Amino acid sequence: MIKELENLGLTKNEAVIYTICLKKGSASAFKIAQSSTLPTTTVYNILKKLAQKGLISTIPRKNKKYYEVNDPKVLKSIKEQELEEAKNLIPSLSDMYMKDSSKSQVRHYSEIEGIKSLLDEMLDEATEIMIIGSVEEEVKYFQKYFPRYIELRIKKKIPARIITEDNETTRKFAAKDMKDLRNIKFMNSKEKIPSIMYLWSNRLIVISFGSKVNITSIEDKNIYQLMKRNFELLWEGV
Numbered sequence: 001m002i003k004e005l006e007n008l009g010l011t012k013n014e015a016v017i018y019t020i021c022l023k024k025g026s027a028s029a030f031k032i033a034q035s036s037t038l039p040t041t042t043v044y045n046i047l048k049k050l051a052q053k054g055l056i057s058t059i060p061r062k063n064k065k066y067y068e069v070n071d072p073k074v075l076k077s078i079k080e081q082e083l084e085e086a087k088n089l090i091p092s093l094s095d096m097y098m099k100d101s102s103k104s105q106v107r108h109y110s111e112i113e114g115i116k117s118l119l120d121e122m123l124d125e126a127t128e129i130m131i132i133g134s135v136e137e138e139v140k141y142f143q144k145y146f147p148r149y150i151e152l153r154i155k156k157k158i159p160a161r162i163i164t165e166d167n168e169t170t171r172k173f174a175a176k177d178m179k180d181l182r183n184i185k186f187m188n189s190k191e192k193i194p195s196i197m198y199l200w201s202n203r204l205i206v207i208s209f210g211s212k213v214n215i216t217s218i219e220d221k222n223i224y225q226l227m228k229r230n231f232e233l234l235w236e237g238v
Helices: 002-007 012-024 029-034 040-052 074-097 114-125 135-142 146-155 168-174 221-237
Strands: 026-028 056-061 064-069 105-109 129-133 160-164 182-186 195-200 203-208 214-219
Touching (some): 002 012, 026 029, 114 203, 168 182
Parallel strands (some): 129 160
Antiparallel strands (some): 129 195, 195 203
């Protein structure tokens, strides 16, 4: 019970005193303190905090102050409020974190499941997606994610430009370019490419295929600009 209450935002001591109040129903601070191992002054401070959070109420009775527990459902609203405050705070914190253009963030994944969260991030952030590498290998390894990924990308009206190998798989993809809000160009090289790279909004994902899939996500403005410039040069030259 104590650990669960801590997970809902209470301190350990607050959780202890709250459970004592639950058992007693109505009691003075002195009686509550007697049922704990905490000093009476500490218990008074905790009761004040619990009252501020709406978990207990103070009831005057016979010139004494008694403490009664409110409906425990109030715990739900406390947690929801904390989550909402955290949600509203995250954009400001993220902006402060990435304000320095020299700061970069690199994440590595060795599990195929990692691509799902990265694709979701991409669809949340991108206004255009640039892709270079082996679409054939991409489809082979991530085929269960592709229909959903393409459907959401089209729904969000995010265009994609792709430079890839010329083979049967990519030709089938190219046949649906207009419908799928996509433009595919083919490389002249016949050499098989064992990797693929996505570029969007100061982000890039590099995926290396083999017996084990390795995924690297990089968020760096300078690296992104360099790779985007290389992509545009290749796009014009293909």
